[in-house]
Amino acid sequence: MLDNAPSFLVRPKANNPIRVAAPDIHAEDELKDEDVPAAPSSTRVMPLRPAVVPTQPSGKQSLQAAHRAEVEWLxxxxxxxxxxxxxxxxxxxxxLFHPRDLIYYAVLYHENAVWRVLRAGDLDAAEPAFRHFVEQAMRLADAEMRRAHLAAQNEQFSRLIAESEAQIERVRVDLQQGGAQDQEVALKQQEVRKELAQLEGKRIAAQAQLNKLQRQLHQLNATVNESVPNLPTTR
Incomplete structure (x- = not known):
């Protein structure tokens, strides 16, 4: 029955084994245990996610750099x-706005010269660029503001110092003049007091002499009157 069975049911005979010649393996080709890489203990498989590709805005709405010469010419x-x-x-x-092409330009100037330019085809994109340039201008001008403030303060201090020095000089001159006048007045008062003392001495001496002369005159008058006879008066 097996001889008439289909070929895929016929079992091969055991006395005709199929031999496959093994390749020659040399000793130097044999892998050593330390040369075989160890299998990783665990491998974490991350699920694949679709890459998110940012949508690019249209060329008219995106913010782009522009040439300075372009704005200067316009x-x-x-x-x-x-x-x-x-x-x-x-x-x-x-x-700035170019009506013909509907293009907006955000421009940063330094000393009235075009420094940086950004262009956009939409106001929503141009206004942030303008505000960015405003913030940059304010940041750059901050040192100028501090310098102007410090210069004004230094000028004010210089003016106050000059006024204070002038006031000090006037007070010093007044003190010098006052001191000189004080000395002059003191000397004059001293001379007046000395003159008064002299005059007082002369007055006392003159008064004494006058009193003496008046006494002498009185005595002389009394002597003269003693020699006058007493005559009767006629009625």
Whole structure:
């Protein structure tokens, strides 16, 4: 029955084994235990996630860098309208609009010269660029503000110092003049007192002499009157 069975049911005979010649393995080709890499203990398989590709805005709405010469030429042609402007010392920022091409320009100036330019086709993209330039201008002008404030303070201090020195000089002159006048008055008072003392001495001496002379005169008059006879009076 097995001789007439289909071929896929016929079992091969055991006395005709199929031999496969083994390749020659040399001793130097044998792998050593230390050369075989150890299998990792555990491998964490991360699930695949679809990559998120950011959507690129249209070329007219995206913010792009522009050439300074482009804005300078449009300004010379009078083709730009000023929407917003900011200035602080030597730095300024402007938001310009080109009506023909519907393009906005955010421009940063230094000493009225175009420094940096960003262009956009949408006001929502242009206004943040303008505010960025405003913040940059304010940050750059902060040192100018401090310098102007310090210069004004130093000028005020210099003026106050000059006024104080002038006042001190006037007071010193007044004190010197007052001191000189005090000395002059003191000397004059001393001379007056000395003169008064002299005059007082002369007065006392003159008074004494006058009293003496008056006494002498009185005595003389009394002597003269003693020699006058007593005559009767006629009625």
């Amino acid at each position: 300004v010379q042609q009078g083709s730009l309208a000023t929407f917003r402007t900011f200035q602080s010392f030597a730095y300024s920022a402007r938001l």
